[in-house]
Amino acid sequence: MSPKKEYYKLLAQKIIKNLEKRNMEGYYAESPEDAVNTALSLMEEGSSVTWGGSMTMEEIGLKSRLDKYTVYDRAKAATPEEVQKIYRDAFSCDNYIMSTNAITVDGELLNIDGTGNRVSALIYGPKNVIVIAGMNKVTDNIEAAYKRARSDASVPNAIRLDMNTPCKATGLCNDCTSPDCICCQVVVTRYSRIKGRIKVILVGESLGF
Numbered sequence: 001m002s003p004k005k006e007y008y009k010l011l012a013q014k015i016i017k018n019l020e021k022r023n024m025e026g027y028y029a030e031s032p033e034d035a036v037n038t039a040l041s042l043m044e045e046g047s048s049v050t051w052g053g054s055m056t057m058e059e060i061g062l063k064s065r066l067d068k069y070t071v072y073d074r075a076k077a078a079t080p081e082e083v084q085k086i087y088r089d090a091f092s093c094d095n096y097i098m099s100t101n102a103i104t105v106d107g108e109l110l111n112i113d114g115t116g117n118r119v120s121a122l123i124y125g126p127k128n129v130i131v132i133a134g135m136n137k138v139t140d141n142i143e144a145a146y147k148r149a150r151s152d153a154s155v156p157n158a159i160r161l162d163m164n165t166p167c168k169a170t171g172l173c174n175d176c177t178s179p180d181c182i183c184c185q186v187v188v189t190r191y192s193r194i195k196g197r198i199k200v201i202l203v204g205e206s207l208g209f
């Protein structure tokens with residue numbers, strides 16, 4: 001195992017322990033393929049599943065492995081109204097898959113959202129929330145997590161989504177309040193009221209942003 005992989009594994013073990021005290025479950029996956037298999041093992045076959053926008057989920061190829069589930073895929077919606085319906089249906093889904101913009105060594109999740117569908121499903125609704133995060137998302141503390149989410153995550157996301165925001169033009173966060181702003185909600189998940197509802201799969205690679 002390379003020193004970096006060994007480092008990721010050791011760091012993940014510490015985070016998994018810290019997630020436990022926050023009523024969340026942690027798992028470590030050496031590779032994207034391991035992460036996909038772990039995620040599938042956490043979801044009952046035939047149950048319903050949807051997800052929040054996630055580059056990580058795209059990169060690891062999880063979407064193409066969901067043939068044994070009832071899938072709510074907003075990319076297949078024909079109208080904006082159908083998209084809204086899928087956002088609302090997420091609250092009664094069995095499984096919700098997402099990444100996180102950052103996770104601290106102490107086990108807190110930090111997420112920034114524009115529409116708010118992703119953070120609201122994280123907070124309440126789906127029975128099972130599966131968070132898949134590359135080790136590049138780990139930060140020392142919540143201040144660093146916020147900084148990471150604002151610069152390393154939101155700016156590339158604004159560019160990816162072709163938003164009319166200052167960061168898309170300059171590459172720097174301008175703390176904007178523009179109509180296209182994707183940083184409307186900042187949510188820190190520091191404890192899960194329902195034990196084990198939130199499951200975090202840490203992947204020993206750099207994934208998403």
Ligand code: SF4
Nearest residue numbers: 167173174176182183
């Ligand atoms: S400029 Fe606006 S949309 Fe871009 S990262 Fe900053 S707050 Fe978010």
